[in-house]
Amino acid sequence: MDEVKNVIELKNVTKDYGDFKLDNVNFAVPEGTVCGFIGQNGAGKTTTINLILDVISRDSGEITLFGEPVSKDTAYLREDIGVVFDEMGFHEFMTGRDINIMMKNIYRNWDEEVFFDNLKKFSLPAKKKCGAFSRGMRMKLQIAVALSHHARLLIMDEPTSGLDPIVRNEIIGIFREFVVEEDHTILLSSHITSDLEKIADEVVFINGGHIVLAGNKDEILEKHGILKCKKNDLSKISESLIVSSEVSDYGAEVLVNDRHAAEKLYPDMVIERAGLEEIMIYYVNKK
Amino acid sequence: MKGLVIKDIMCLKKQLTTFAFVIAGVVIISILYVLSSRFGNLATVGEALLDENNNMSQVDVKNLGSMALVMFMLIPIVSLGDMLNVFVADGKAGFFKVSASLPVSMKKRMLSRFLTIFVLCGIGAAVDLALALVLCTLTDIMSFGSFLGIIISSASILGIYSAIMILFCVLLGYGREQYAQLFSLLTIILFFVIVKFRTIKYVFVHIIIEEQGFESGVFWKPLDYFREKGYVFLTAMLIVSVLSYFLSLYIAERKRGVI
Structure with a gap:
């Protein structure tokens, strides 16, 4: 039997902000799974994601992505990661075309055709400034970007929060399509558990900076x-x-x-x- | 990294539109200036200055005129090379999160900021050089070498200002760009005052307080320096940029999420 490969692994990761501490966090996300990262607001989900992406530095512990320890010299690992944040992050004056010009000069595997196909698929006008987009459209734009450079891992921080059920369902459909490929993995942080029940294979519960429960979703629900x-x-x-x-x-x-x-x-x-x-x-x- | 430079330039889109109008304005002003200094009011003023008893020579009047023109000509460089808007736009959009998730190291992200400065100063300088070439071909206001020196000096000073501003922006973080701008200006002024303290004191005491009149040597020394020592400013810009880059990188590595 093939050994399970972990795409993300956190070992004893700690980050202390003084008023909040992410304490000794340990969990792993196996390849080919959708891992739901659950916790209430302020539980430490975003901090953990920022640590995984090396947006912030950790105080101690080890994080590995695709089996390689994350450090300041491993930015290239992010070639294979698509990221969706809870807020868009692109400048409001930017259009889909502008984003394409920027990204094709950043990602080695950027696929213009896939990007514009995604924009079409998600009904996003390529010439419209993204500042004029609704919250749902902004999320879809981030997802379109995340899916256009042949990423193997999607890391998403509350991508469905604040969206109406129809758009949420549509977005979950997009994630389902993504994980059809065997080596595609998703880490999906959310406090909307109904979304995770629909799509997650694994779940990790975080509360007050501590992992309280982690494992296979069906086993957890069964137990x-x-x-x-x-x-x-x-x-x-x-x-x-x-x-x-x-x-x-x-x-x-x-x-x-x-x-x-x-x-x-x-x-x-x-x-x-x-x-x-x-x-x-x-x-x-x-x- | 190239993508980030493109993004920075996109952030200055509005500035680039203004830039087109600025160039048009500067070209028109330059034409009017040349015509006026030959046949119009400026020619009359020049003659009047020579007639008055104020120690002014033909060279002083010509320098005064070319100084005014140079001021106009520097507007394109200044209007283009302000990095402040890039930081303001990035902060407003929360772009630092996106940039941190891209496959670009902190070193390259920081370097892209400095490359943007060089690109912008370069574009401004190129436009000015084209204008200078036309002016020195059609008139005898200044030689192309002098224009070149002044343009290099000005673009370098703007580069120094921008490099210092990047350092302050990284140090202070998003939302405090106005302070970064203020501190950068103060740093440059303070440096200038310390280096040129004796000259400033001389001008203040002898020419302003004691009203000893116009002194050619004192007034045109800075202009001559700008004209002839462009390489000094260029070297200074390179040194300041390198220092600012490493310092900004050091701070950004520790603070994270500021670039």
Whole structure:
């Protein structure tokens, strides 16, 4: 069996801003997968992405991209990476044509034909200034750029936030097309868990600068469950199974980290499958 | 890297449009100047200055006239070579994130800024040289060598200013470009005052306070220096640019996200 290649690997990565610390972050993104990077606003998603791209410097730890350690001398690795930020970043006076002129003089593998095809496909006028674009169009423009230099890895920071469901769905469709190729990988940061449930193979949860959960999405969804019980029954549940709980006047809801074990141990209690959003909320509320 | 230089020049699109009008204006003014100095009011003023009892010679009057023309001629270089708008536009768009995600190292990103300066100063100087060639062919205002010296000196001074401004922009970060501009000007003025303190003091005391009148030697010394020592300014620009590049790179490597 072929060994799984990791496109992104973070080992003990730390970045301290004083009021916020990304602490000892470890995770890996295997080749050919879509990895959802989940966390609430301010959890450290953008900082992590900036560290991966070497936009900011890390205090300690090691980051590898395509198996090579990231340093100030490895800018060439970004030839194979398409990046989409939450804000466009291109000057508002620029048109699609201007961006093409700039990028073809930057990326060795820049493909003009693919770029203009993408603009057409995403219904983006090539001659219109991008300052006049809507938020959805701006995102699509970034995606068009990211897909026009034959990148093997897409890193996206909240690309679907602030977009209406139709545009979000359209963008997710674009990502699906991208990962059809076996060696294409996506790291997709978002707090919109419904998008990630649709597309992600792997998920990494980050909270307060710490990775709280990382692994295969289906396995995580399969393992976790919401156990509903009376308040008095809460003490009967094994602590090793409880991630966190919410108690109200009507009873208690507990996120358990082994749904099947809980079903066997507590056959009288109701245990439902948990969605990524519920899992995120319970992990964030964990004391 | 070439793409980033192109982007910087795109940021100056508005400036380039203004540049076209500036060139047209300078050409018209130069024609009017030449005509006026031969047959019009400037010729009359020149004669009047010679008639007055103010120690002025024919050379002084000619120099005074050519100084005025040179001032006009330098407008193209000045109007083109201001890097401030590039930083303002990059800061407004948040382009530093995009540029940091491109396969271009920090060294090259920084170098592209300096290349932009050289390209812009070069274009401005080339336009001025073309104009100077026409003027010195049609008139005897100044020799082409003198024009060349002044243009090289001016373009170099603008290059020095821009190189210092890049350093301050990197040091202060986006959103503080106006301060960077102010500090760059102050740095150049301070340098000039320190180097030429004695001359400035002499002019101030003898000519302005004691009103000892026009002194040829003192007044035309800077013009002569500009005309003849263009290579000094050019060398200074290269040295300042290299120093500014390495200092800016050092700061940018540590600060990240400022270029």
